Amino acid sequence: MPDLKLLGLAGYSGSSKTTLLEKIIPLLTAQGLRIAVIKHAHHDFEIDKPGKDSYRQRKAGASEVLISSAYRWALIHELGHETEPTLEDLCARLSPCDLALVEGYKYAAIPKLEVHRQECGHPHLFSSDARIIAIVTDNKVPLPLPVLDINVPQEVVTFILKNIIR
Numbered sequence: 001m002p003d004l005k006l007l008g009l010a011g012y013s014g015s016s017k018t019t020l021l022e023k024i025i026p027l028l029t030a031q032g033l034r035i036a037v038i039k040h041a042h043h044d045f046e047i048d049k050p051g052k053d054s055y056r057q058r059k060a061g062a063s064e065v066l067i068s069s070a071y072r073w074a075l076i077h078e079l080g081h082e083t084e085p086t087l088e089d090l091c092a093r094l095s096p097c098d099l100a101l102v103e104g105y106k107y108a109a110i111p112k113l114e115v116h117r118q119e120c121g122h123p124h125l126f127s128s129d130a131r132i133i134a135i136v137t138d139n140k141v142p143l144p145l146p147v148l149d150i151n152v153p154q155e156v157v158t159f160i161l162k163n164i165i166r
Helices: 017-029 053-059 087-093 153-165
Strands: 006-010 035-039 064-068 073-077 099-103 112-116 132-137 147-149
Touching (some): 006 017, 017 153, 099 153, 147 153
Parallel strands (some): 006 099, 006 112, 035 099, 112 132, 132 147
Antiparallel strands (some): 064 073
């Protein structure tokens, strides 16, 4: 991971991490940057639909199913009895990019933005995670780290460009 620039988005469920990503990714790509996203799920998930060929082949026992078209390709890898890959393992599989945004690896040893919504009622994470470099929030109270407005995605992008991409 030494050459790969990583930035995590940490926050409780419902804090709008995914919504924020949806808003900042187009702004980053408009700067000519190639952006990747790694998302950790805390539950079993399906990316192909029951009844589709790839789903049927995987359920039949294929350890990997690669789906390809003229528009995209996707590799589905069944872990079976293997351990869950680390963030470093997953980063090694990424194509070259300018920045990988990481959602859901709350305790990863990477720089992170804390995404916090006052209405959710959760405590802040920054006090127990020295790797949080700024807080993206709807709360205007002074905090000991840079505070970015969750409703102004360009403010978040400007911070990323200045502090991560450089």
